[in-house]
Structure formats: structure tokens, C-alpha cells
Amino acid sequence: MFAGIIERVCSVAAVRPAADAVRLEVDLGDLLDDLELGASVAINGVCLTLAERRGSVGGFDVVPETWRVTSLSSLQAGDPVNVERSLRVGDRLEGHFVQGHVDGVGKIDRVQRDQGEYKIWVSADAGLMRYLVRKGSVALDGTSLTIVDVQENRFSVALIPTTLERTVLGLRRPGDSINIETDILARLIVAQLEALTGSADRAASGGLTWERLQESGFLT
Secondary structure, eight states: OBOSOOOEEEEEEEEEEOSSOEEEEEEOGGGGTTOOTTOEEEETTEEEEEEEEETTEEEEEEOHHHHHHSGGGGOOTTOEEEEEEOOOTTOOOOSOOBOSOOOEEEEEEEEEEETTEEEEEEEOOHHHHTTOOTTOEEEETTEEEEEEEEOSSEEEEEOOHHHHHHSGGGGOOTTOEEEEEEOHHHHHHHHHHHHHHSSHHHHHTTOOOHHHHHHTTSOO
16 A cells, blocks of 8 residues: 655666566665565556565566556656555555556646646546546556546646656656556445446436435435
């Protein structure tokens, strides 16, 4: 489990394809000092397991499924990546709960700079948009952010100077791919509503009633 607060931007040392997995090597610097083999680390929002230590470089095996469904497949040696080590019991939670399980890959649609405001617009498919609400949480490349605008097939987030300086998001340009993880609470709520009504379409068309909510224990 992660908080979506990026600890450092690190560089990809090497990408080594193999038969069963891709070995992604990242120069973690002193972040590697207290990491044991088997530790969980989020790289651009993808939870990976530390499989090798060599100097300041950590090696991670990326299985084919993860390679296909995340933007990690576009990485090359020298590319910057967001890095966050997993939460420890007692850590302060300053973002939101991020699992490191990417739901899909979006595209940067627009970078908007207006009157001191910096926003990026991300296009996403309908399967992801259903979990995104205005002022809700989302993780982009592992960074915990608050959603500003929601349209039919895209959404926006506002970035403060600190986020621009301390994450890879300040380097993103229109057309770039970006990992999206929706809020686990939003996913649970949607799943529960669909279980109550039979489908999202029924919920939208009035299939969910006060009586049904009361029967299911949501109201007393």
C-alpha cells in the first residue's frame, strides 16, 4: 500500500527483456539502503517487487501482463520515473490510499497554463471514467491528485509547483501515456451499487431507490 506521495524521481538504469519477465533496473540512490529483497516499490505508480540489489541500482521483474497494461513498456534507459516505497505502520498518510495496481493507461490530452494555474487533461476510456468524480482522488503515475474537471471521456487535475518539481508530471506533454489508478473507495461504491441494481445502467435510469437502500442497510 502507498500514499501517492512521490519520494524521488529516479532514473531507469536498464531495461532487459527476458523470456518470462522484463528486468527493469532503476537507480534508487540511498532509497535502496533500507529496502530488502522482496520489498514493494511503486515505479510510476506500479507496485513492483525488489528482486535484485546492485550498488544503488534495484532490479524489478515486470511480468508480461503488467508490461502490457501499464506505461512501463515505454521506458528506456535514462528515463525519469516516480518512486515511492511502501507505507509502514505508523506513517503519516498525506495523499490517499494507493494500491499500486494500475487500472489503465490514459493519454495526456492537453497541458493548460492559465493565469498561474497548471492543469493537465487526461483522456481515458469509459471503464475508468465511471470511477472519476469532481474533487475525488486519482493517482497518475503514482502521484496522489484531486480531480478538478470531469467530462465525457477526459478529466483534469491541477498541479502545484511542488508536484511539478518533485515528480515526472511536470515533464508530461500531450500524447504521452500515463498510468491511472482510480480511488479504491470509488470502485467499491460503484461495485456495491451495481450489485444492488444489477448494472450501472439501471442505477443511472432510476433502478436504485430509497427503499432498496434501506433494505440493504444503507438507511435506517
